[in-house]
Amino acid sequence: MAIDITEPLSWKKADSEELLMLQGLQGNILKGHGRHFTANLFFRLDPARSLEARRLLRELANFHIVSAYRQLIDADTFKKAGKKRDGGRGAGAFVHVALSAAGYEAIGRGDVAPADPDFALGMGHPESIAALQDPSIETWEREFRTPVHGVVIAAHETPSSRAKLAAQIRELIHAAGGTVFIQHGAALFNAAGEGIEHFGYVDGRSQPLMLIEDIEAERKETGTDRWDPAFPLGLALVPDPGVPDDPTAFGSYLVFRKLEQRVRSFKLREQVVADQLDLMGADERELAGALIVGRFEDGTPVTLSPEARALKPGNNFDYTADAGSRCPFHAHIRKTNPRGSGGAEPEAEERSHLMPRRGIPYEDARREVHPAELPEADSLEEFQERVADKLPKNGVGLLFMAYNSKIAHQFAFTQAVWANNTNFPLQPTPPHGVDPVIGQGLLTAGEQKLPRAWDDPTEGVATDVDFGGFVHMKGGEYFFSPSLTFLRNL
Template identity: 40%
Template sequence: MPFNLNTPLDDSNLDAPATRHLLQALQANILKGHGRNHVVLLFLEITDVAKARHFMHHYKVTSAATQFQETRRFKDTGEPGGVVRLAFISHAGLVQFGKAAPFAPGGTPLDEFFVQGMAADTAALDRQTTDSWQSALKRPVHVLLLLAHDDLDDLSHMAFSEVQTLNAEASGFELLLAQEGRAYFNKAGAGIEHFGYVDGRSQPLMTTSDIAAEKGAKADFVYDPTAPLKQFMFDDPLAPGEGLASLFVFRKLEQDVASFKAAEEAIQGALTPPPSDDELAGAMVVGRFENGVPVTLQPPPPAAPVDNDFNYNADPDGARCPFQGHIRKTNPRGSSPGGEVFDKGVQMARRGITYGLRLQDPATAEFVDQPNDGVGLLFMSYQASIKDQFHFMQESWANNRKFPKFGPADPFVGIDPIIGQVLLSEEAEAATDHVWPSPAPHAQKNFSGFVHLKGGEYFYTPSPRGLKHL
């Protein structure tokens, strides 16, 4: 039975043959986030190919079918889902397994950036080098395993057992790093990142149930987040006709919270006249207030729900949301030269989670501490093309000092203040690019350098069947 990837998945009947066939052919976490609050990532280097292949053949990943069945059971009975197990393989790992050829049919790579790896993709690196990477992630990462669960104690026991197995000579792997991840939430129950902002709100939606929930009773929708499956998956080269695969981006992004908050306060104090909302400066940097409300919709910012149905048509000059605002840079919603269809096609399925221990006020859920290091985001995304999605977004949008205004008379607007990575040759000029609405004449313009890449890689997400064909 062929897979139809030209539309979202109709998940109204999980027992329909076509739906069941597709869900069984795909790992969990792609169509929808796995929803667990704790994860452990295990980064592996192959030391014995035959043993490693045997291990992977018997490694039971969680399928999308299991994920959807557990979600349905939770809705019906309240029974929580179990542990989620996922597996990813880098191109270097495929070379080790002797399985790289199907990823370059006729000599043309499926994706050139997947083949070369993140360490060679200078657009994705701080200062175009891997100097900022932690030592373990500078080693060749061939396989990444992900374990996720809501119960931290259970997950810790499972991870410990998995590490013991991997450290045994029979596994065929050397464990390079075990990385924890944990979710944080604001008082309203929305997931937040370490700078304190609601995170992951604007996602492309690829199931009919998610699309219906997002649109609700609205007759008209300003920005339709509907996306076809082919934007995130493709026929698995290791199991053609039997499985679906995806390309996976992992980045460990450390956040300097104390410096970010100090810079945020400096801009807030320089706005003239002084704004009535003490979060306005941060909202202009991120593009949303801390509660997730888009700054382009203010004034006044509503309290809830977090609106995702908006574009920038009413803010063409960046008077509310500056052109360099993080969410405007990474999801221009039709305001780029490419238009809405193109902009939507660049979007990835983001499945990241924060890492590092923070203190929260029990009454308000506000973060109490402001660390300079040791906390951040484990950025994870699925896409059909790293070249046309993650890499393009990073290089042509986030790092581009001109984007989205390219006219000869248009001034530079600067890099994305959160994830933008400026070229070394342009550092001095880029420091004066950012323009904030109504600042005092002496206000410092530059707002960047508070997120540091500690390591990353591009991976292939095999189908459950594809793992058996390594």
């Protein structure tokens, strides 16, 4: 029986073929690994020592990499036991490996490298940079300016346990003749225990769910009548070309981007916009940022409410009857998931561009004050006096990671055709401006429009917003996460 990747999967009711697929699939693809501390070990191998490089990957596959099935079993066991991951009592070490196109060549297996054209080019190729409107590779961090052969995601529950795991993996790579540079990540949480990013907004909402157990849990918790979170396995999975005769061997394209967040400039601009909209007092002024992002900091969708309400998970909504007077057309979450309101494609095709995201914040420069502990400000002047100096200018951001089955149709499409495109959405009348968070390219005055009064179009719009340029791409690459079957048989 062939694996059906056109539908979600119930892992607890998996048949024998599906079970083999889950045991041969790497973790983190169908569901995030959930650890709070990560080390991304980017490595380069010596093509003259390809035999040792293949031996390294076999070692990792046999003794370190966590399969999708083991990840799910471990998470379910700890959930039933009522144990929390805080304090190192969680599911333990997690390891995942992905190779770039250059990496397949370096291990002497370029003959079975995945055929995706964007993967083959690499993110640093001039054509890729032009298509995404990314900054010149000369401006990237030095480590990303030359081809990276692969990445090991090593994750654990505490910084010390992560350090031990990363050191162990690094020694294995060095022994095989490779070199390594490490990028650390660490989850951030607000006072309610929700994961956030450095601008202070709850992150990771609206994930496409490919496991029926997760879909049913969300249906019970918040309902799914307005937004269906169920997506097919094929949103992320493709047959592993390295094991063409095994119908249970699957992998996924991993998109990695290091995105620096200019937090102080972003939050200062929010305050300027709040003044433009005549918002008074800290609570009311929070609406300015919500209109930019599409959610309040606590995750409440602005299309549902003019104030923060801590909706969990705040995913059961669409933009029906919202012609930009509640959530602006260029708001970040509307640009990157229009929920049937884009006007360019049928909703089913629109949904096919989404991707499971597995990002985590990083701090190359330690923050002085945690985002959840910043004082409130009732005015721009008070913000400048009490808050601004406590915010990082640079050195912090997001390690963006997402799994794709076709890069051009998912990540590249989302970035170039949605986020960067001032003429998306098509309705009612573009232009609407670029995505104010991740949009690349020059801002054009007057394109971004914010309602002067929430859900009251008679009050008109503010067009002197010009919000953008606060997220900077520092480097990245396209990888493929092969099946354990492929890695174990190198």
